[in-house]
Amino acid sequence: MTLTPVITEHWDSPDLYTLDGYRRFGGYRALEKALKLDPDAIITTVKDSGLRGRGGAGFPTGLKWSFVPQNDGKPHYLVVNADESEPGACKDIPIMMANPHSLVEGVIITSFAIRASQAFIYIRGEVPNALRKVASAVAEARRAGLIGKNILGSGFDLEIVVHAGAGAYICGEETALLDSLEGLRGQPRLKPPFPAVAGLYASPTVINNVETICNIPYIVDRGVDWFRQFGTEKSPGFKVWAVSGHVNNPGIFEAPLGITMRELLGYAGGVRGDGKVKFWLPGGSSVPLLTAEHLDLPLTYEEMAAAGTMLGTGTPMIFDETVSVVKAVTRWLEFYKHESCGKCTPCREGTFWITGVLETFEHGHGKESDLELLVSACNQISGRSFCALGDAAATPFPAALKYFRDEFVAATESPVDEKFDPVASYIYAGAATR
């Protein structure tokens, strides 16, 4: 499958991040077109395109928009979730740095469609470069009359606020993000009511991922048929794949959904030092891992689900044979333990417990009976925590155990570092051997 750069098409143009640079390649043409349409027609177009959310859950975007009650007399809000914090995920931040205007244009069109006159872009606070790029793009767009009162003479008004998060993974959860945006402590909200009905400031709110929003101008400009030529029936379109880990040429590759990991590996230069894939994750640490036997599966929402994992953020992480799966899983759990917001018991206590037990394995004094205990503890979290963070924390271990039980059993005898030299797994170690 060939690469199909759309969002990333002109990233090699040095001034793409400016308004002029973006306009040179047809930027804001979609906005002009959209503002002449009926907002409902845009919602229908997006629905028909079959675009699914790129934040990880893959919820149909047009359907989400259609949940917003119309003529309810309340203000509507669009909130862009740009709090990209998922371990291994690095796609939204590059998009915002390279092509921030595609996000801004998408925000304006989406706001018009859902009748929001106020939009927020909630950007992970640790990435000031992305924050600056988006803020200056918003300022430029504002000066050009693309944001503000009566945009392009359409009568549509919109203000966009760029907001910096304060460093909590949980604020990528959409309702925690809303609380954080309102100035509260970022913890997930009880649902119902759902954000589409009572979100930001108790008003109807659409929350979309950066990449999702960046798709919108292209769909509006080029049409449903054009969009649907990429991908599959259930996973139409293209995806900004961010491949990382033990590959020779890690980076961003835009290709249709349905491309296989093996193909992406080819674009990424293959596993470093001609090594082999030991395990890989399709999209962030929150999805169950796969192994070399899954490299030929099409990367679509449905195929990944069938394989017992999820497409997630579509940012594959590749691990070669230098990596101890025990150690990798322990690191992920340490992350979830650190980032658990504390609100609900299963996630708060479960991540604490599981991490502690995993660390015993890492140090070589795990008990084999604890493997069943860990599975049981994961089951006590999965589906019972308040939000998806808990579910995510419960995914790495069971999948790792399924494919690499022997490694865990071995870790009852000796510390994993004895078998897996940690230095060998470092990226620079690989470079040195090459």
Place this chain on the structure above:
Amino acid sequence: MSENFTTDVVPMVSVTIDGVVIEVPKGTLAIRAAELIGIEIPRFCDHPLLEPVAACRACLIEVEGMPKPQPACAQVVNDGMTIRTQESSEVAKDAQEGVMEFLLINHPLDCPVCDKGGECPLQNQSMSAGRPESRFEGEKRIFEKPINVSAQILLDRERCVSCARCTRFAEQIAGDPMIELLERGANQQVGVADEQPFDSYFSGNTIQICPVGALTSTSYRFRSRPFDLVSVPSTCEHCASGCSLRTDYRRGEITRRLAWDSPEVNEEWNCDKGRFGFTYLTDGRITTPLVRENGELRPASWPEAIDVAARGLAAAGSSTGVLTGGRLTQEDAYGYAKFARAILGTDNIDFRARATSSEETQYLRSAIAGTPVTVTYDALEKAPFVLLVAFEPEDESPMIFLRLRKAKTTVVSLGAVATRGLKKMGGTLLATKPGQEALVLRALPDHVKAALAQPGAVILVGERIAASAGGPSALAEVAAQTGASVAWVPRRAGERGALDVGALAGLLPGGRPITNDDARNEVAGVWGVDADALPRVIGLSGENIINAGSRENLRAFVIAGVDPVDLPDPEVTAVALARTAFIVSLDHHHSEFTQAADVVLPVALVTEKAGTFIDWEGRPRPFGQVFKDALAMSDATILGMLAKALGKQAGVWDGAGLRRELAELGQWTGVREELPSTGSAPLMSDAFRLASWRELLDAGVMQDGEPFLAATARPVIALISEAAAKQLGSPETITVGGPTGSVTLPVEIGDVIDDVVFLPMHSTGCSIYRDLGARIGSAVDVSAGGAA
């Protein structure tokens, strides 16, 4: 009143829980619905009076059609829903057991030394819903323990299960979000901001609703185990809110008090004064009768003391003043009302130990005494509009404050200060200088008049209206014009009861005018005395009793439970005590009155007798005797002994007998005294005027011996407006001077009208009667600076 409201008919839905079909009102939560059929689903964060949060996940149940187990505390039942709890679902049972196991991972198993052990929801539910053994073998997270979130409240963060009941209570119920969850993950903890302790008047409730031993009080910590305590249902004696309490004691000593369930009154809450203010009961008791000999009080036997008292009172006869204070039970107050009229033959009696006026006296006799309940807590909750007059609920009746906060009704306060409490009720200020309430009441803005004319509108008037000339009259006029219901909210627990039973000049029990022959005959009949022997002329009331004493116009005082610092003129009081020939004091603690008395008769504490307080609604709040084997006698019993020694009899004097008599008397249905209509507010000069009321936590004697509670009181400050502060040169301290002295206090700038300064009425370092010789509404000198 009830016909003013349409009863909302809530549609019913049918739900199947563990195979049992029940009908519940639409909107019912699954956890409540299950309770109705006797199924107790485990819970920690759930509390019926707090918004659901679904954080602890202990209550997971299976709902047909939903892929994941759902939290029963947040799951609204829909018509036709099928629910399976732990009783019939392995999924639910397993989920609950899993959560229970998780909860114990970081919980220290220090139950043997934990205050909560024995009454601990975590302990109980891990027994009922947990697995027998934990599989956790790691190390628990450790915190320094305990830390003070306030002087009174201690937090053991290791024990906390992050249910957020306390933080939600503080925010949702009390409106004092001074505690909040901090940090995240297993390090999540309750905390306060630096230098901003959890000094909420309602902080103690968080201890009670804490489902573990994370929150404890300084005063109770490590003092007892719950299973060693004897618990007695009680009624709070501190204010007129009428809270149900539970008094717990061990080996003859009260160890703690808890708010007890009373959905119609205090729901499940109380204030910190009611919870922690009980040490005064035990410290410094008067243990024996005392008689004065050679100028000194010496212990005496009961027969001797009664004999001395009876001879002195016989000599004084009807030239006696009876001050009952506002702290007595209805039974005891009735005893004094009867004793004054039938035994002493005097009508010089008053329960009001505070500033009074004849206009107020007339208003109370006419409009309040012995009237049926009209305004209830529930009525406040449903009221479309509530006007507060000379009344600061958060300080003067905290349960009204909580109910008005809950009600989200429109509240307007006629006063000089837009207080923090008013803001927490979402209320607005209708500004008046203190003392000029009548002027504003007689010229109410149209929107307030219209609001008061709505069905269900209420006026709550506080005791401070007494000192506002024309206030009671204007109030009566507004009520008549608008049709709004009026409720009088006295400060003390016994005041409404005392009024109802006639412990006020001119008034016989049940609101009967003493000047009315039928009324006197009815009462004489029940008392078994000759109606002609009862006084028929209205006697002295209020400050006139003390004033008469100071002019040697009275020959004796009978004084019960009055603290002289409550009386507005300390100098006159001192003169009266010095000049009155004979003083009998019935009290359990010493005061200037007992020190001046010729005979001191020790009476039972509120914990040593059964009795009834009548709350501000007019609702009887009966309570039982905590210490059943106490030897101390109630006031009424002692009055009966005095009556006998005086050779007179008038009915019975025991609690049950007194209640029977009161029931027999019932309420007066005849002609009542007319409402006052003459008073008018004085014109005031431009001078600073003094606004003041008693803060909930202050220097009151019933808070004695509880330093941790005292440390959570509001800072003692002088509150002035920003403009006034500027005019004074933005000083850090100001000196407020009155006729007899001055106080210098730190300045706080607040929403006060410009030419008014607010001082706490009787707090440590500022007592306006004693320190300034000033009253509410007095002109005072305000100057910058001075040594605080």
